[in-house]
Each structure stands twice: as structure tokens, then as C-alpha cells.
Amino acid sequence: MSQRGSFITEYIWCDKCFKALQGILCVGDKYLDGFVLGDDKLIGSGELHNYPIIAGKIGGSYYGEETIRFEYNLKPQIEKAICHPVRIAVLAENDVTDDEDDAKQHAQIFFCNPINSKEET
Numbered sequence: 848m849s850q851r852g853s854f855i856t857e858y859i860w861c862d863k864c865f866k867a868l869q870g871i872l873c874v875g876d877k878y879l880d881g882f883v884l885g886d887d888k889l890i891g892s893g894e895l896h897n898y899p900i901i902a903g904k905i906g907g908s909y910y911g912e913e914t915i916r917f918e919y920n921l922k923p924q925i926e927k928a929i930c931h932p933v934r935i936a937v938l939a940e941n942d943v944t945d946d947e948d949d950a951k952q953h954a955q956i957f958f959c960n961p962i963n964s965k966e967e968t
Contacts, residue, residue: 852913852939854881855902859933865899867928871921878906878916905937913939914955926962933959 854872859865872881881903885895905913905921917937925933939953 850907850940854937857934859899861931864929910941925959
């Protein structure tokens with residue numbers, strides 16, 4: 848049975864980081880898809896207003912896989928692509944548990960810090 852969790856980023860001030868996150872989180876597949884938050888109100892220039900926040904779904908095949916997948920697959924990609932720290936909350940579909948360690952897998956805020964990819968010579 849599929850698990851369907853959700854995620855949301857914090858407000859992202861850096862355009863470079865925002866575009867990098869869009870490229871990673873807004874892929875449109877069965878287990879991962881995101882969108883930029885916005886509204887249907889036109890602003891003074893006649894354009895739709897969007898916010899630099901990405902929300903979406905993240906899926907898995909078993910309880911808690913959403914956060915495990917985020918930690919081991921997406922977080923490393925994000926940290927290589929961003930230039931500023933960003934927090935992303937991930938909420939797994941199933942959060943009912945008596946085990947405190949197990950509960951961490953179901954709702955977690957990930958602190959993604961940029962990794963300096965320049966090699967020192």
C-alpha cells in the first residue's frame with residue numbers, strides 16, 4: 848500500500864536556492880511532486896502573486912518511508928544545490944505510534960545546509 852506524505856519549505860529568500868529546490872522537489876512523479884504557493888489575486892502589475900515557498904507530496908511504500916526517503920535521497924541533493932540553509936518539514940501519512948524513535952520518522956523538520964562543492968588543491 849502506498850503512503851502519501853507532504854512537505855513544505857520555509858520562505859526562501861535566495862532566488863538561486865529557490866530555483867534549485869524547484870528543480871529537485873517539483874518533478875511531477877508518482878512519489879514526489881511540489882508546487883510554488885501562490886494565489887489567484889492579481890497584483891498591481893497584472894501578474895499572479897507567488898510566494899517562494901514550495902509544498903507538495905512525497906510518497907513511499909511503507910510507514911515512515913517518506914521521511915527516510917527525504918533524509919537519504921533528497922536532502923543530499925538539496926545540500927549540494929543550495930547556497931543558503933533551508934528548513935523543510937516532512938509529514939508522513941501515518942503518525943500514530945507509541946515508540947518515540949518511530950515517531951521521529953513520521954514528522955520531521957530537516958535542516959539542509961549547503962555543502963561547499965569546491966575541491967581544495
